[in-house]
Amino acid sequence: PTVGATAEIVEALRTSGACFAPDLATATRRLQCDVEEALWDGVARGLLTADGFAAIRALVSGARSSPRPSSSVSRLRRGSFGRSNAAGRWSLVGAVDAVEDRESLAEVVADQLLQRWGVVFRDLAVHEGGCVPWRELQWALRRFEDRGLIRGGRFVAGFSGEQFALPAAMDGLKATRRQERTGERVTVNACDPLNLTGVVIRGPRTPAVRTNTVTYVDGLPEGGTTVGP
Template sequence: AGEIAALLRSRGALFFDEIVSGTRRLVTDVEQGLRELIAGGWVASDGFQGLREIAGGSRSRERHRRRAPRGGNYLRGGMFAGGGPPGRWSLVRAPEHDPNLADEYEDEVAEATAHALLARYGVVFRDLAVRESFTIPWRYVLRALRRLEARGVIRGGRFVIGVAGEQYALPDAVTLLRDVRREPHDGTRITVSAVDPVNLTGVLLPGDRVPAQRGRTVTFVDGLPETAPAPVAVGD
């Protein structure tokens, strides 16, 4: 996000493909960076469709990509050749130009990122967060989590045994963890898509890593991958 803001400040309003080429970042990184800048009120688009596709997340982007012609998005040498959301993007205010605004921007984006992680996983810690494509460093997210704990919004503690570092959880997630721990194992089987965030096999859960690819699935038995040799202990 910082690189995009700096590019827009130096060159003015740019189309999506110009931002990709100017930052030399992956398309998904630029999309995420723009989403963070939109959330903080730092950028605007001259067209509603482009703003909707970026702010709408993966579903809007997938609809756009299905409409876009196959191939031709990259030139020889890996340069991006268009096909992104329409419209030009420009800065409303420049976070990196003013130290006070920079601090405000970091706090806003970090807290938004913390809320997104908590909504997705319920329990958040470094090893889980770094799997995501957020461009803001973990240390800023960690400070945001500490602030949320101080305000009584979330809880800090040791919720997942075997994971190093600080852990934070939504109060409802803590209650669910305790309830699940008390439930008897009855062989309940649940199959989900491999792209579901719950697919943490080989990362947090035991077993071989199952790549997050469309068309692949993961089956859980009593909450564990079907081929997992042993459970992950959950603390009080």
């Protein structure tokens, strides 16, 4: 942006470095509500980032609110944002250098997927997205297998193509198959990464909306999902 609150905040951060939201309000002479909206606009554009999780928690929980101008002015004059959703220091997102070693990048991403899921295959990798195509991840996983770090095989039924798993994940799958079903129920928000309906679990996809939930019974999704208002 070249004009507006977001542009002013970007320029202030470029000049002064990382700043707290009240400092940005002072530098730009804008109200709290204007600064917060500009910060979130900068985040959406990939220009700004925060050094803590308070702002992210506020965004995910839907706790953002638009304070009344009068209260914003009073807090601004006191030099405090109170219970602001723009907590923490804000800074510009640094420029990302082009990666020349694609093999190393693919191995890093493949290892990240293995640590996250234990078992990796094409459908899951595509669901995760990312900057590395499956064919490069596949070669990286094959190199891991050649080094004896992981195993290739058929670990998850219903999916074609190669699958790769960590030894610990294989042991966990075997132990789970031997366990008796107890009717254990686990409910997760539909935005949770464990919402694998329509991805690993066959059937319709439960939309990743904050008001939706998915309930698993013994690891399998219950007949329906809870849809919020």
